[in-house]
Amino acid sequence: MLSQDLIKAALEKALSTGADYAEVFAEHTDSKTISMVSSKVDKIEDAVISGVGIRIFKGLRCVSGSTSSLLPEAVLACAEKVAGVLNDTPVISNVNLTERLFGDVHPIKVVPVSVANSTKIDYLREAYNAAKEYNEGISQVTGSFLDVDHKILIANSDGLLAQDRQIRSRIRIQAVASKAGENQTGSCSPGGRVGMELFDLHNPKEVGIEAAREAMVMINAGYINAGNMPVAIENGFGGVIFHEACGHSLEASSVAYGNSQFAGKLGTQIASAKVTAIDDGTIPNAWGSINIDDEGTPARRNVLIENGVLKSYMIDKFNGRRMGMESTGNSRRQSYAFAPTSRMTNTYIAAGNDSDEDIISSIEYGLYAAKMGGGSVNPVTGQFNFAVSEGYVVRNGKICEPVRGASLIGKGSDILMNIDMVGKNLRHGQGMCGASSGSIPTNVGQPLIRVSSITVGGR
Template identity: 50%
Template sequence: MLQPIVVERILQAALETGGDFAEIFVEDRTDRDLGMIGGVLERALSGRDYGIGIRILKGVFSVYAYTSDLSEDNLLRTARKAAGALDGSKLDTVINFDRLQVENRHPVLQQPSAAQHSRKLDIMRTAHEALKQGHPLIEQTSVGLLSWQQKVLIANSEGLWAEDTRTYTRLRLSAVAVDGSNRQSGMRAPGALAGMEFVEGLDIAAEAAEAARIAATMVKAGYAPSGKLPVVIENGFGGVLFHEACGHGLEATAVGVNASVFAGKLGEQIASPLVTAIDDGTIPNAWGSLNIDDEGMKTQRNVLIENGILKGYLIDRVGSRRMNMAPTGSGRRQSYRFAPTSRMNNTFISEGDSTREQMIANTEYGIYARSLGGGSVNTATSDFNFAINEAYMIRNGKIAEPIKGATLIGKGIDTLQKIDMVGGNLDHGQGMCGSVSGSLPVNCGQPTLRVSEMTVGGRKGE
């Protein structure tokens, strides 16, 4: 990492043309990626990425530049080139760095880089065998073991100096079932802000059996009906619906420029009284957690909605300036190649008092969405469209036959109002979230819940 005197010179150069704030983000990242198909190792990649991003602010105007050449001459040149986008008087700035004491809330017991290669392959072969034996219809398997370590230094013209190390580990299991001309996949991808101890602690047989079960079940499924129906959404990664349809609309990236349906609604009842939604970047070793965000602020627990009332937004430094509100430790970026912006960490709906069994029993005819897939959302309107990876019909208060091809369509702000039952079985699922500051690890969570009415896309007449 860079010496303080060099960092001070870079920041001073960045402020030469009138900027009122300058920041550097130094990243040293190593990646490891092992991939096995059909029990055979097909991919063994490793790499290192090292670089620096320089950001300059003047009011809400932002300039960003990055480079992988960390020589002092190049860094000063890059800072001055970025500063050239501003027109103003040079600020005489003396910076006295105050080192932030970063508490490590996410201990790593074994760095993936220190684990024996043979042990990693043993784990992957075990997973392959469990996938293969999960069901007679399974014909293809895929296992991936991914890990990366990211060392960061964040320093700014206000005197902040913060350093942190983040270690991520994830196991990806995929099974493909074949029934005649029909093919269907099932996947599990648990991950954590932790080391190899996370993978060692997984019940790999159970994870693999679940992936195989999904594939084998859905390959024989008929097509979903279409229409407006009640939908019971399972816990865990079912929370991706809230994450996409509502969470992005609560980020300052959208709210701060009035491009969100939730802008200007603080204190208003925007959801069912049963809904309390939280984004928490402090959960120990959770996939979306951090000790500090990518602007050097300690992460925190942010209540977004409480009993249906909008309580807060997710705010980064630029959003704070636009909205005249305090930042929330939500500034995130994929790497030094991206300027930070407001992003989610671990976003979830809190527990309620109902049970899954009550929700099913109180639904005469509807859809049980056991697992959601990808989707899209327009934050300005909260219109969304989501695929359901694993779904079943509910008939006469009981889960019936599996169905495929179902999509959920609606407006997030309307869907929040129609949540009429919330369970007590909160769980989280792991995913990667893409936005203007790149792709980031996030947790999406919720208990099982029921939406009284949603538009389901399927086949007419089914």
């Protein structure tokens, strides 16, 4: 992408006005999304994203710049612009780069960028048709197949020079069921840090059927009565609740500035003793995995909460300075155009000891959230909200009729304390997480859990 001489020159230029650290991030990404609607391929987005981001630190200050050009004069101009913000005597004048290979634990069997559109379309159509043909009540299906080939290079004034190639694939099917002027939707969108072998892991037919099944369940569902009740949240994407209610508040970008409900709480009990939560960027071929983060730190498995006690935050280099703590390999950015910050990778609640049967039968009246939609949180107040995309009423320990329109709201610190049963069967789900450094792929995960009481919005 960039010659070693150019990188060295850019780093030295960036350091010329007194910075104590400089970093160059270069990227070349090929990304393709093939979309299908009304049983036909209707759009293909085919993009090349390329550019350079340069950052310098001086103490607790950070200056960053980016340009979409990889040309030497543009890269040096960007370094000069960044340096121009400081006005001190240089403390580092010479950078000696040592190239490092951190290895790749995510083997790719078939690289999607070298596969013809027609092959991708065949898989997409198989999933699409399975959804369309599931039931006459399915009025529309939309589908897409996305593949991203993200090549990154990171060099810094500590002498690091590292590269990584992150390949991801994902299929999404959304089915719409219609009845009496009403619509309901169902979706299924598995993905991974994998190539075309995604379809060995996820049979396209089953993806389509799952989306259609959910839409059909929901079109025949009534509404839940609002109120406070115990809720059992299913594994897989159900883990979004930890991601939102707690994960964001453990990111250094909010902890470093004291505006997280969990700032200053290391070593204290912040969750019920049933809860052990982990952020693990090293899971082979997982959607949120990375070999190195976007500052060049190798990915790690970080235990965030162990038996309810807060053990670690997720930290990047810049915010780590303010906290006096080392990076945990969690610095991420959507692209060169976003300055990186601390983000999640694959975040999950670890398996516990309760059986799924015991969890459901413990609920006299409550909600079983079989599938969760997205959610959001305000890290300052800890207030979160989630949509339940497929929910059922639980009565006398039995899962009964489906209900639509349910949402879960509350405060992160309360819900963590209220997780009183944790199942054994851990699964992950895929999501795109948005924050100041852009939209990045993350996994969420958990086994079936029970929250003793939570506010359920309905009508």
